[in-house]
Amino acid sequence: xxxxxxxxxxxxxxxxxxxxxxxxxRSVEKALKMTPEEIVEEVKKSxxxxxxxxxxxxxxxxxxxxxxxxVPRHLVCNADESEPGTFKDRYLMEFLPHLLxxxxxxxxxxxxxxxxxxxxxxxxxxxxxxxxxxxxxAKNNGWLGKNIQGSGFDCExxxxxxxxxxxxxxxxxxIESLEGKRGNPRIKPPFPAIAGLWMRxxxxxxxxxxxxxxxxxxxxGEEYGKLGVGRSTGTKLMSACGNLNKPGVYEIPFxxxxxxxxxxxxxxxxxPNGKRLKACIPGGSSVPILPTNLLLKDSQGNARxxxxxxxxxxxFATGSMLGSGGFIVxxxxxCVVRHTMSLAHFYNxxxxxxxxxxxEGTGWMYKILKSIEYxxxxxxxxxxxxxxxxxIEGNTICPLGDAAAWPVAAxxxxxxDEFEWHVLxxxxxxxxxxxxxxxxxxxxxxxx
Amino acid sequence: MSEQPxxxxxxxxxxxxxxPGTTILEAARQIGGEVAPPTMCxxxxxxxxxxxxxxxxxxxxKGSEKDPRPMPKLVASCRTGVMDGMEVKSMTSEKVIDARKxxxxxxLLNHPLDCPVCDQAGECHxxxxxxxxxxxxxxxxxxxxxxxPEDIGPHIQLHMNRCIMCFRCxxxxxxxxxxxxxxxxxxGDHAKISTCISKALDNDFIGNVIDVCxxxxxxxxxxxxxxxxxxxxxxxxxxxxxxxxxxxxxRLWMRGEEVYRVTAxxxxxxxxxxxxxGQTGWICDExxxxxxxxxxxxxxxxxxxxxxxxxxxxxxQGKVGTATQPILIDEVIGKRPKLxxxxxxxxxxxxxxxxxxxxxxxxxSDDFK
Numbered sequence: 001x002x003x004x005x006x007x008x009x010x011x012x013x014x015x016x017x018x019x020x021x022x023x024x025x026r027s028v029e030k031a032l033k034m035t036p037e038e039i040v041e042e043v044k045k046s047x048x049x050x051x052x053x054x055x056x057x058x059x060x061x062x063x064x065x066x067x068x069x070x071v072p073r074h075l076v077c078n079a080d081e082s083e084p085g086t087f088k089d090r091y092l093m094e095f096l097p098h099l100l101x102x103x104x105x106x107x108x109x110x111x112x113x114x115x116x117x118x119x120x121x122x123x124x125x126x127x128x129x130x131x132x133x134x135x136x137x138a139k140n141n142g143w144l145g146k147n148i149q150g151s152g153f154d155c156e157x158x159x160x161x162x163x164x165x166x167x168x169x170x171x172x173x174x175i176e177s178l179e180g181k182r183g184n185p186r187i188k189p190p191f192p193a194i195a196g197l198w199m200r201x202x203x204x205x206x207x208x209x210x211x212x213x214x215x216x217x218x219x220x221g222e223e224y225g226k227l228g229v230g231r232s233t234g235t236k237l238m239s240a241c242g243n244l245n246k247p248g249v250y251e252i253p254f255x256x257x258x259x260x261x262x263x264x265x266x267x268x269x270x271x272p273n274g275k276r277l278k279a280c281i282p283g284g285s286s287v288p289i290l291p292t293n294l295l296l297k298d299s300q301g302n303a304r305x306x307x308x309x310x311x312x313x314x315x316f317a318t319g320s321m322l323g324s325g326g327f328i329v330x331x332x333x334x335c336v337v338r339h340t341m342s343l344a345h346f347y348n349x350x351x352x353x354x355x356x357x358x359x360e361g362t363g364w365m366y367k368i369l370k371s372i373e374y375x376x377x378x379x380x381x382x383x384x385x386x387x388x389x390x391x392i393e394g395n396t397i398c399p400l401g402d403a404a405a406w407p408v409a410a411x412x413x414x415x416x417d418e419f420e421w422h423v424l425x426x427x428x429x430x431x432x433x434x435x436x437x438x439x440x441x442x443x444x445x446x447x448x
Numbered sequence: 449m450s451e452q453p454x455x456x457x458x459x460x461x462x463x464x465x466x467x468p469g470t471t472i473l474e475a476a477r478q479i480g481g482e483v484a485p486p487t488m489c490x491x492x493x494x495x496x497x498x499x500x501x502x503x504x505x506x507x508x509x510k511g512s513e514k515d516p517r518p519m520p521k522l523v524a525s526c527r528t529g530v531m532d533g534m535e536v537k538s539m540t541s542e543k544v545i546d547a548r549k550x551x552x553x554x555x556l557l558n559h560p561l562d563c564p565v566c567d568q569a570g571e572c573h574x575x576x577x578x579x580x581x582x583x584x585x586x587x588x589x590x591x592x593x594x595x596x597p598e599d600i601g602p603h604i605q606l607h608m609n610r611c612i613m614c615f616r617c618x619x620x621x622x623x624x625x626x627x628x629x630x631x632x633x634x635x636g637d638h639a640k641i642s643t644c645i646s647k648a649l650d651n652d653f654i655g656n657v658i659d660v661c662x663x664x665x666x667x668x669x670x671x672x673x674x675x676x677x678x679x680x681x682x683x684x685x686x687x688x689x690x691x692x693x694x695x696x697x698x699r700l701w702m703r704g705e706e707v708y709r710v711t712a713x714x715x716x717x718x719x720x721x722x723x724x725x726g727q728t729g730w731i732c733d734e735x736x737x738x739x740x741x742x743x744x745x746x747x748x749x750x751x752x753x754x755x756x757x758x759x760x761x762x763x764x765q766g767k768v769g770t771a772t773q774p775i776l777i778d779e780v781i782g783k784r785p786k787l788x789x790x791x792x793x794x795x796x797x798x799x800x801x802x803x804x805x806x807x808x809x810x811x812x813s814d815d816f817k
Contacts, residue, residue: 165635182632187499187527353613353632353639355500360554363637367590384587391550394521395502 001227003215003235004208005251008095014130016137019098025143027217031106032151039110043213045221047233052078052169052206053284053324054399055308058213064193065111066201074202075113076178077104077210079120079127080162080169084285084346085326088237089207091249093120093127096211097134101157103210105143106217108155111203116157119174122164131159166350170398171204172196173352184354185398206324208237228254232307236325242280243331245269254307258282259296261306262329275331279415282311283323285343286403288410289336290320316410335433336418340411341369347404358401361392365408372419375426382419386412455532459483459506460540472525472536473504477717484717485538486548486577488555488662489614490526491719493728497619498526501612502551503577507544510535522547545581552581558593558637559663560609568664570677573718574612595640600630601648603655603669603737608640611665617641617657624730625651641665652691655736659712659720670737671709675810677701680708682753685745687735694732695723699751700742704808707740713751 012018019025031039044059065073077100081089093100100118108116120128135157138144146154160178162168168177172186175197196202212234216224225233232254238261241247246269252261262277263270271277277292298304298313305311312319330339348362365388371377389405389412396402412419418434454465459476460483466475474492476484485506490498498504504526508519513533522544525536538544556578563569595608613632618641621628629649633642643649649657658666680701689696701709712731715721723729739745807815 167635187524349636351636353634353636354615355502356551356554356612357502359613359637359639360557363593364554364557364588364590391547391554395505395547395550397499397502397524 001235001253002251003224003227004092004096004099004211004237005249014095014097014134016098016134016141019096020141023218024098025102025138027214028102028105028109028143029149031109031217032149032153036110036112039106039217042221043110043216046216046224047228047231048209048212048216048224049232049308050206051208051212051236051325053083053286053321055322058205058209061193061205062111062203064191065203066194067112068201071200072114073112074197074200075104075108075111075116076171076174076197076202076204077116077118077207078169078171078174078204079118079124079207080174081207081324082121082123082164082166082169082350083324083326084343085241085281085328086239086284086324087241088239088249088325090124090127091239092207092211092237093124094130097130098138099211099214100131100207101134101138101143103213104157105138105148105155106213107203107205107210108157109148109151109153113203114154114156116155117178117197118157118159119168119178120159120161121169122162125161128159128161135159165352166346167352167398167400170400173398174204175202184352185400187397208325229305229307230309232309232322236306236322238306238325238327240268240327240329242327242329243271243275243334244329245272252306254305256306257296257303258306258311259303261327268327268329271329271331275333277329278332278334279330279336281320281326281328281330281407282306283321284326285328285346286399286406287321287323288316288319288406289330289339289414290410291414294318294414316406317413320410332435333433335373336411336415337369337373337422337429340408341366341373343407344369344404347400351400351404352398355397355401357392358396358404361388361401362404364388365404369408372422373429375422375430377419377423377426379420379423382412382416382423455530457530457532457534457536459536460538466530468530470530472506472508472523472528472530472534473498475530476506476525476536476538482539485525485544486573486580487526487717488573488577488612489616491616491619491660492717493719494616494619494623494660497614497616499524501555501614503548503555503581505544505547505551507537507541508534509537548581549583552577553583553587555612556582556586557588558609559612560592562610565673566607566610566664567667567672567677568610568661571718572664573662593637598642598646599648600643600646601650603733604649604658605667605669605672606641607665607667608642610663611641612663613639613641614662616660616662617666620657620660621649621651621654624653624656627651629654652732652734653693653730655733656712656720656730658736659714662718668709668711668736670740671701675701675703675708679703682751684713684748684751686748687739687745689732689735691732691734693730694735695725695727695729696731696735697723697729698731698735698745700745700747702742703810705742706809707742707745710736710739 007013007022040062048058049055050058079089104116165183167173168183170185171192173183177183192202227234235251237251239249250267261267279289279291280295281289299318308322311322344366348366351358351362353359368381368385389408392401393405421434422429455468456465457475462479464479485504488501488503505522506525507522510516512531598606600606618631629647630643633640658668680703683700683702685700686697698710699713700707712720712729721729
């Protein structure tokens with residue numbers, strides 16, 4: 001069942017007429033008749049969890065928003081989608097801009113935000129135009145501006161382009177950047193719900209989260225909450241990429257198995273050229289990589305499903321995370337060392353430089369991985385890498401430190417023999433890849 | 449407004465009552481001694497500082513009386529407020545010690561090993577930190593990061609290679625001076641302190657960035673390479689400064705009759721101390737850079753040195769000041785380490801009875817004849 005991308009195939013859905021004709025802005029009409037508290041309650045009932053990566057319940061986040069008398073509140077849409085492998089928000093904003101605008105109006109009304117911001121990634125150079133056109137169309141038709149549809153509620157949506165920094169996807173760095181400052185994450189507490197944008201109470205939500213508010217209001221929170229599995233409710237957009245026959249953005253139900261998602265014709269259509277599956281990062285570059293045996297079945301032997309709980313089954317020893325839904329698939333020809341190196345390079349480049357473990361540690365990990373990849377590594381380097389990531393994780397201001405540490409930790413945890421092979425065969429590793437080895441067989445789980 | 453009652457917090461099994469709103473670090477400093485976590489970026493006199501270096505991480509194993517859950521991660525004590533009934537582990541937590549070692553290693557990764565030519569040596573917080581928490585050798589075997597030298601004016605020397613990105617100097621310029629001319633450029637491990645256009649820092653209070661810098665990244669050009677700090681004698685002095693913002697209370701670093709350097713007075717945590725008028729004892733650039741004659745100052749007496757052992761070494765033992773006698777090695781480990789080489793047996797030059805601080809002017813080989 002599709003909730004977000006239901007109408008994505010319709011010609012001209014990017015523009016107001018087609019969108020409205022196909023049931024657009026119904027949720028605003030409905031929401032304006034409700035009280036803001038009722039909307040928050042609906043979202044709470046729906047069990048919607050933040051789609052940006054952490055999976056924090058949205059309704060709860062909204063109810064944390066401080067409401068001091070006389071202080072304006074803000075809603076900020078986090079469209080700074082910079083995680084390697086994640087491109088679901090881009091698709092949503094590019095093809096269904098009105099869905100986001102609609103979700104923003106409803107959410108703004110629920111939170112009492114009269115000035116709502118979309119902070120969009122700098123590299124998405126063409127999308128602000130699409131969004132601004134959609135905002136202008138919405139405004140011309142009375143869905144934005146003063147006294148929306150006679151309800152007495154005023155709301156303006158502003159689009160702000162970022163400078164292209166990954167760190168500005170972190171909510172407090174985003175707020176700093178939006179204020180015109182250097183995009184450094186703030187030290188929490190205070191959380192944005194108390195003192196965010198211009199020290200006013202602020203909610204920062206992902207694009208997909210805000211878009212999901214539209215079906216929640218349309219069908220009711222309880223109905224929405226019935227979809228999915230356990231605490232993973234609704235549907236999720238996955239952006240699949242890597243060695244797949246049909247990479248792209250898919251809207252999936254949460255009870256879909258990973259195997260079906262990769263191999264069925266409805267979704268990714270399997271691995272090209274008859275290759276075999278080696279590993280996969282199920283939720284964007286910062287979540288742990290999983291080898292095939294752990295990806296398809298969890299440690300209990302159950303088929304792994306594409307939802308928050310099933311993917312994280314067993315913690316990081318045997319599991320991963322759904323994250324932001326950037327599904328990266330590696331076939332047997334890919335080198336995990338090289339892959340980890342390029343991720344480490346990314347995090348080294350994107351570290352903001354504020355706190356020492358992340359600033360210094362990410363560069364160090366990258367240099368060590370580079371030396372292993374180019375045949376200059378030593379056995380003790382692998383242990384050193386483990387030690388470095390252990391000392392970065394959890395000791396930094398923002399989650400970027402964790403995001404830099406997890407991929408390295410998971411690669412060593414699950415693919416240590418490939419690292420060792422690189423060290424022991426420095427020349428051979430320059431000419432061929434390690435291949436699949438024995439990853440098809442379940443391995444003993446090493447406690448961390 | 450009624451006064452809120454003090455709240456109880458336990459740090460390393462020592463319970464103390466503090467005012468609400470106090471941070472864990474400030475509470476630990478009230479206990480004092482080894483319990484207080486080391487800090488590289490936090491500066492109690494600068495608003496907004498702290499949280500960045502991660503050396504002050506502590507473990508909270510009981511959140512508060514109301515919510516006794518432990519905090520899941522180590523927290524930066526400088527930016528975390530205490531709660532009633534909170535239990536904190538600093539020195540007594542293995543996790544904290546390990547994290548502190550890790551942070552020390554990270555800070556030293558790209559820090560040049562140029563202490564022998566660095567003016568900050570002897571009063572460098574990174575030296576203290578690495579002495580207490582660092583490893584004997586580095587595990588880093590790649591080229592250290594270097595920056596192009598940048599001239600930031602006639603009084604202040606910027607050594608970007610030594611910088612640990614504590615942001616203190618930026619806060620200082622923001623909060624003490626009318627205009628801030630330097631800031632952080634770039635991102636990640638190539639982030640740097642810079643004026644971007646090599647403009648001289650020109651402000652009557654900008655010299656205070658030298659005092660807040662925990663390492664040798666910002667040093668006094670008028671003192672550069674003139675002397676080692678442990679050869680100079682710190683003396684407290686004051687003068688009637690015409691600048692209304694300047695407290696006029698300073699510390700002169702003298703050798704013989706010559707004033708080598710003027711700095712603000714510092715407290716036991718290495719921060720600029722509170723002056724007698726109750727305000728923070730920042731001093732103006734005129735006092736710092738231009739008043740280098742003893743006649744400019746009213747001398748109060750020798751400084752009490754008790755933190756930076758290198759400076760206390762030798763000079764004041766049994767004479768003045770409060771430098772405490774080090775605990776005898778016998779008492780600590782029960783045996784005295786074997787002295788492998790007594791320098792005075794092989795060197796004619798370094799005579800123990802001749803005291804460097806008592807020589808007028810720079811030492812000369814004639815002094816040791």
